[in-house]
Amino acid sequence: MEKKFENLPKHIAIIMDGNGRWAKQKGLPRTEGHKVGAEVFRKICEYCAEIGVEYVTFYAFSTENWKRSKLEVTAIMNLFRRYLEEMQERYLENEEAGYRIRFLGAREGMPKDLIKLMDTVEEKSADKTRININLAVNYGGRDEIVHSVKDIAARVKQGLIRPEDITEDMISQGLYTAGQPDPDLIIRPSGEYRLSNYLLWQSAYAELYIDDVLWPDYTPADLDRAIEEYGRRNRRFGAV
Numbered sequence: 480m481e482k483k484f485e486n487l488p489k490h491i492a493i494i495m496d497g498n499g500r501w502a503k504q505k506g507l508p509r510t511e512g513h514k515v516g517a518e519v520f521r522k523i524c525e526y527c528a529e530i531g532v533e534y535v536t537f538y539a540f541s542t543e544n545w546k547r548s549k550l551e552v553t554a555i556m557n558l559f560r561r562y563l564e565e566m567q568e569r570y571l572e573n574e575e576a577g578y579r580i581r582f583l584g585a586r587e588g589m590p591k592d593l594i595k596l597m598d599t600v601e602e603k604s605a606d607k608t609r610i611n612i613n614l615a616v617n618y619g620g621r622d623e624i625v626h627s628v629k630d631i632a633a634r635v636k637q638g639l640i641r642p643e644d645i646t647e648d649m650i651s652q653g654l655y656t657a658g659q660p661d662p663d664l665i666i667r668p669s670g671e672y673r674l675s676n677y678l679l680w681q682s683a684y685a686e687l688y689i690d691d692v693l694w695p696d697y698t699p700a701d702l703d704r705a706i707e708e709y710g711r712r713n714r715r716f717g718a719v
């Protein structure tokens with residue numbers, strides 16, 4: 480395919496927000512918004528692979544989203560289960576999909592059968608190279624940093640490293656995104672101007688793009704607009 484963008488971000492991170500409002504506008508239960516949102520997620524994955532994005536990270540469920548009603552949480556987990564099952568089946572019959580899939584977030588607290596499916600999908604896709612897809616589930620940016628810091632503290636306690644030897648890189652290596660580049664562009668549909676605990680460490684120099692479109696209405700053309708705008712930004716990283 481001919482190159483579509485002059486300046487394509489290497490890593491795009493998306494906050495899949497607005498499912499509930501979308502459903503409400505249509506007089507439907509919130510869970511219907513999540514259902515359509517899950518389809519949009521699949522479409523945007525495909526599109527990112529098509530245009531050559533190397534890494535794309537989607538925020539699907541935060542450590543704070545457990546506060547929602549049992550009905551809503553169960554519906555989201557069921558959609559996630561169906562996605563994992565389909566993924567597993569598709570990998571058996573369609574090896575060329577080329578998606579490397581990883582899950583960011585705490586496994587603890589997730590339903591046991593889902594943990595097993597997540598591990599299987601990660602293992603099965605570990606050698607795929609077309610695109611890296613991360614799905615943040617039971618993910619919290621602060622939780623992730625605490626997790627990394629605890630690892631480092633344990634190594635200090637064992638005498639493997641000294642406190643003065645701790646580096647930014649060590650903290651990065653203890654995050655769920657270890658080994659992956661930081662996001663260049665973070666997109667939040669549905670018009671909220673906040674990160675909601677998403678990729679707090681990794682977003683240090685990310686470009687932010689807020690869109691009014693609700694996630695279930697999100698299309699490849701909306702992503703094109705964000706990428707074009709990204710291409711016009713002047714990233715300075717603190718320099719002049």
Ligand code: IPE
Nearest residue numbers: 495496497498499500539540
């Ligand atoms: C995002 O949509 C999905 C999750 C957070 C799980 P919301 O459910 O937050 O939708 P709004 O923000 O209420 O519209």
Ligand code: IPE
Nearest residue numbers: 494495496538539540541675
């Ligand atoms: C962020 O959306 C989490 C996900 C999209 C998974 P929220 O809807 O939970 O964020 P707040 O509550 O508006 O900050």
Ligand code: MG
Nearest residue numbers: 496497498499
């Ligand atoms: Mg929301």
